[in-house]
Amino acid sequence: MTETALFRDRDDGSPSAGEPRDTIVALSTAAGRAAVAVVRLSGSRAGPALDAIAGARPAPRRASYRTFRSPTGGEVIDRGLALWLPGPGSATGEDIAELHIHGGRAVVAAALEAALSVPGVRMAEPGEFTRRAFLAGRMDLAEVEGLADLIEAETEAQRRQALRQSSGELSARVEAWRERLIGAMALLEAAIDFSDEDDVPAGLRERAQEEIGRLAQDLSAALADTRAERLRDGFRVALVGPPNAGKSSLLNLLARREAAIVADAPGTTRDVIETHLDLGGVPVIVADTAGLRETADAAEQEGVRRSTLQARAADLVIWLEDAADPTQPSIEASSALWRVANKADLAGAKKGEADHLISVRSGLGVEELIAALTEAARAGASGEAIGLTRARHRDALSAAVAALRECLDHPLPEELAAELLRRAAGELGRITGKVGVEDVLDRLFASFCIGK
Numbered sequence: 001m002t003e004t005a006l007f008r009d010r011d012d013g014s015p016s017a018g019e020p021r022d023t024i025v026a027l028s029t030a031a032g033r034a035a036v037a038v039v040r041l042s043g044s045r046a047g048p049a050l051d052a053i054a055g056a057r058p059a060p061r062r063a064s065y066r067t068f069r070s071p072t073g074g075e076v077i078d079r080g081l082a083l084w085l086p087g088p089g090s091a092t093g094e095d096i097a098e099l100h101i102h103g104g105r106a107v108v109a110a111a112l113e114a115a116l117s118v119p120g121v122r123m124a125e126p127g128e129f130t131r132r133a134f135l136a137g138r139m140d141l142a143e144v145e146g147l148a149d150l151i152e153a154e155t156e157a158q159r160r161q162a163l164r165q166s167s168g169e170l171s172a173r174v175e176a177w178r179e180r181l182i183g184a185m186a187l188l189e190a191a192i193d194f195s196d197e198d199d200v201p202a203g204l205r206e207r208a209q210e211e212i213g214r215l216a217q218d219l220s221a222a223l224a225d226t227r228a229e230r231l232r233d234g235f236r237v238a239l240v241g242p243p244n245a246g247k248s249s250l251l252n253l254l255a256r257r258e259a260a261i262v263a264d265a266p267g268t269t270r271d272v273i274e275t276h277l278d279l280g281g282v283p284v285i286v287a288d289t290a291g292l293r294e295t296a297d298a299a300e301q302e303g304v305r306r307s308t309l310q311a312r313a314a315d316l317v318i319w320l321e322d323a324a325d326p327t328q329p330s331i332e333a334s335s336a337l338w339r340v341a342n343k344a345d346l347a348g349a350k351k352g353e354a355d356h357l358i359s360v361r362s363g364l365g366v367e368e369l370i371a372a373l374t375e376a377a378r379a380g381a382s383g384e385a386i387g388l389t390r391a392r393h394r395d396a397l398s399a400a401v402a403a404l405r406e407c408l409d410h411p412l413p414e415e416l417a418a419e420l421l422r423r424a425a426g427e428l429g430r431i432t433g434k435v436g437v438e439d440v441l442d443r444l445f446a447s448f449c450i451g452k
């Protein structure tokens with residue numbers, strides 16, 4: 001039997017409850033009726049459980065067709081494929097057993113019950129398989145986050161980014177920065193060591209300072225590039241403008257369904273209505289909002305307030321106006337704003353100062369608008385280098401940059417400068433989870449599905 005090096009069992013052979021060395025089991029495929037379901041076990045009892053349920057362990061990493069039986073009553077539960085993936089070369093680093101069964105609710109329940117009847121096996125908590133992979137050193141924190149994003153990915157560009165992060169690309173980039181920091185620290189320490197002597201190698205301190213300057217620049221550039229985070233969270237577009245311009249009609253056209261109520265009367269929309277699009281692999285969140293106007297109606301006032309908030313939070317504001325009745329944008333947009341004139345089909349319609357002239361009714365100009373939106377979303381949400389995908393990464397990097405700037409802004413003694421570099425290196429270490437991250441871990445793993 002394989003014991004993992006990390007968690008040894010008690011003398012009586014049974015692991016104690018609540019400790020990581022418990023063997024865990026969960027349904028790893030989605031809950032509910034399905035063609036096939038996978039029940040997965042990880043830990044030192046995974047092998048004995050497989051023996052008890054499937055008769056014997058198949059050869060490692062070879063699917064084998066078995067009859068699965070209840071270890072207590074011997075009743076046949078189902079016939080399916082068994083997998084035996086001994087540690088440490090498994091996803092969790094521990095012994096893993098998998099039962100690939102038919103995905104009916106009762107079959108899954110019986111298979112879980114069979115696994116739980118084996119001593120030392122308990123239900124897994126959300127993310128616990130992945131937590132074990134992290135604890136076994138098989139994945140670092142940024143990779144785990146990438147894996148969480150991979151499971152959440154809804155578009156191609158998101159999937160590619162998450163796969164790259166889960167494969168260690170962000171970690172490697174952060175690690176390269178950290179190594180350069182350590183290099184600069186070594187220069188400073190050499191300067192300290194030589195400071196009592198006459199033959200101080202020339203320019204140690206200067207070389208360190210130059211490298212700190214370059215690092216501060218590179219880290220600041222990475223911090224300023226928000227594209228990866230936008231790809232993860234979605235590129236936000238707000239439809240705002242005067243009442244009755246056709247904002248809800250445009251939203252419905254983009255969503256290809258009647259998501260928002262359209263009516264002849266101005267002031268129809270009050271709540272913000274969001275729809276999720278996939279434009280060229282980038283997730284785009286389009287928000288329809290209440291038409292902007294002075295009003296005595298309290299609900300509509302609140303709608304107008306929410307419109308302005310949406311405009312402020314958006315990566316792109318589409319100011320939709322009636323082509324026969326142009327209105328200057330009266331909104332504060334923190335990013336790009338396009339003027340789009342709608343109802344080109346009506347007499348008296350002019351493009352005027354608008355960037356686009358469209359008709360939701362006839363479809364005129366809509367294709368071009370969607371092409372422009374796709375381009376904007378692509379430009380705003382995907383880059384070549386793997387970027388920071390979470391606020392957590394940004395916070396750590398900002399703190400590192402602040403420490404470096406302090407080094408650059410004041411002529412500090414080497415000892416103090418080295419201390420600041422150590423702090424910066426520690427901040428970078430938080431991204432990959434080398435440094436104090438317990439609270440982060442609990443939150444992150446709780447966000448996983450059970451069985452992952």
Ligand SMILES: Nc1nc2c(c(=O)[nH]1)N(C=O)[C@@H](CNc1ccc(C(=O)N[C@@H](CCC(=O)O)C(=O)O)cc1)CN2
Binds near residue numbers: 038085088089
């Ligand atoms: N059925 C099934 N499919 C799955 C998973 C799983 O756990 N079960 N995974 C769950 O996440 C992913 C695959 N993850 C895996 C990660 C490592 C190893 C593994 O055994 N690695 C060894 C040996 C590699 C080899 O021999 O080629 C190693 O890296 O040393 C297997 C699966 C996606 N698909």
Ligand SMILES: Nc1nc2c(ncn2[C@@H]2O[C@H](COP(=O)(O)OP(=O)(O)OP(=O)(O)O)[C@@H](O)[C@H]2O)c(=O)[nH]1
Binds near residue numbers: 250342
């Ligand atoms: N002729 C014409 N009418 C349109 C066009 N687009 C929308 N409409 C009509 O304009 C009216 C208002 O459309 P909505 O989509 O509800 O306008 P809105 O901007 O969401 O209005 P509020 O929610 O009140 O701010 C409806 O009667 C639509 O059918 C268009 O391209 N041409």
Ligand SMILES: [Mg+2]
Binds near residue numbers: 247268269
């Ligand atoms: Mg509307």
